Amino acid sequence: MRPIDWVDQAGDQPGYLRLLDQTLLPLQTMMLEIRTVDRLVEAISRLAVRGAPALGVAGAFGVALAMQTLPSSEVPGAVRRIRDARPTAVNLAWGADLAAAEIPHGFDAVLDVAKQVRDDDIAASKRMARIGADELYRELGETAKQNGLRLMTICNTGALAAVERGTALGVIEEVHRDGHLQRALACETRPLLQGARLTAWELQQMGAPFDLLADSAAASTMRRGQADAVLTGADRVAANGDSANKIGTLALALAARYARIPFYIVAPETTIDRRTASGDDIEIEDRGSAEVCELQGVRIAPAGTTALNPAFDVTPADLITAIITDRRVIRPSAGERPDDETS
Numbered sequence: 001m002r003p004i005d006w007v008d009q010a011g012d013q014p015g016y017l018r019l020l021d022q023t024l025l026p027l028q029t030m031m032l033e034i035r036t037v038d039r040l041v042e043a044i045s046r047l048a049v050r051g052a053p054a055l056g057v058a059g060a061f062g063v064a065l066a067m068q069t070l071p072s073s074e075v076p077g078a079v080r081r082i083r084d085a086r087p088t089a090v091n092l093a094w095g096a097d098l099a100a101a102e103i104p105h106g107f108d109a110v111l112d113v114a115k116q117v118r119d120d121d122i123a124a125s126k127r128m129a130r131i132g133a134d135e136l137y138r139e140l141g142e143t144a145k146q147n148g149l150r151l152m153t154i155c156n157t158g159a160l161a162a163v164e165r166g167t168a169l170g171v172i173e174e175v176h177r178d179g180h181l182q183r184a185l186a187c188e189t190r191p192l193l194q195g196a197r198l199t200a201w202e203l204q205q206m207g208a209p210f211d212l213l214a215d216s217a218a219a220s221t222m223r224r225g226q227a228d229a230v231l232t233g234a235d236r237v238a239a240n241g242d243s244a245n246k247i248g249t250l251a252l253a254l255a256a257r258y259a260r261i262p263f264y265i266v267a268p269e270t271t272i273d274r275r276t277a278s279g280d281d282i283e284i285e286d287r288g289s290a291e292v293c294e295l296q297g298v299r300i301a302p303a304g305t306t307a308l309n310p311a312f313d314v315t316p317a318d319l320i321t322a323i324i325t326d327r328r329v330i331r332p333s334a335g336e337r338p339d340d341e342t343s
């Protein structure tokens with residue numbers, strides 16, 4: 001079951017976007033039928049659909065929904081609302097813009113492009129998984145591979161964050177399928193617990209051995225030699241390789257450098273934003289106090305507490321051993337840049 005897909009028109013029933021509501025996992029598996037732009041924007045804002053590649057697919061199908069349900073004069077405004085629903089993940093605006101470029105050619109052309117975005121993402125995920133696994137074996141060497149790799153990650157970057165397979169978790173799954181995963185180490189990912197709720201669920205589904213870690217246990221786990229590498233996804237990779245990802249990623253990269261283990265970003269080429277020169281230019285989504293002061297709706301801090309809640313942070317390129325995409329391995333720590341096609 002894909003976490004996001006388009007259900008084609010049947011008879012006089014118009015097509016719609018079907019989403020797995022990720023806010024309810026792992027306790028409930030509920031599919032949402034998204035038939036309007038308002039419902040889509042709401043689903044994106046509350047993270048019912050989330051993860052950069054999945055947001056790209058949602059953005060593209062959102063334009064089809066806009067054309068299907070709104071007068072043409074309202075479509076441009078609806079496209080803007082979709083692309084602005086979350087500011088950090090570049091794929092959302094990218095997918096919406098790609099589909100919107102087809103608006104002059106009509107609904108069917110828009111829908112075809114959206115389906116292409118979905119299918120390309122599936123193919124990209126497969127390629128990234130293989131390239132990433134091979135890169136790990138090359139970097140860590142034969143002995144580590146035969147002993148089995150211990151791979152740390154944060155947030156959720158599996159099939160739930162894409163259409164199938166995913167990014168960093170897709171590589172971890174590939175290593176597991178190859179028979180070389182000793183253990184996945186999933187950081188819980190406060191405040192919304194994508195690691196505990198979603199990554200742990202996906203690792204269970206794939207039958208992979210894993211431990212869940214409080215985010216604050218990550219640095220000491222690396223320092224004690226209990227992880228061989230860290231792999232995370234990205235929401236936006238700037239032209240110079242600085243990479244925005246879930247809050248807590250920078251702390252993992254710093255700890256990995258200190259522990260002398262490699263730190264990888266795994267992201268499709270579509271997450272590289274050549275128009276953003278460096279991480280300083282990436283807008284970081286602020287999600288407000290409540291998500292930090294509450295845990296799944298239950299208050300944990302005294303009434304009146306205010307909290308900082310940046311949803312993402314930026315890892316500078318020089319802390320990144322390599323950015324693994326669906327086409328190449330870019331080594332920012334060796335001076336390579338994502339906007340240089342020869343790297």
Ligand code: MRU
Binds near residue numbers: 156
């Ligand atoms: O706020 P989220 O859950 O959408 O954040 C997702 C992440 O940070 C992922 O690591 C990123 O989108 C890459 S997903 C394959």
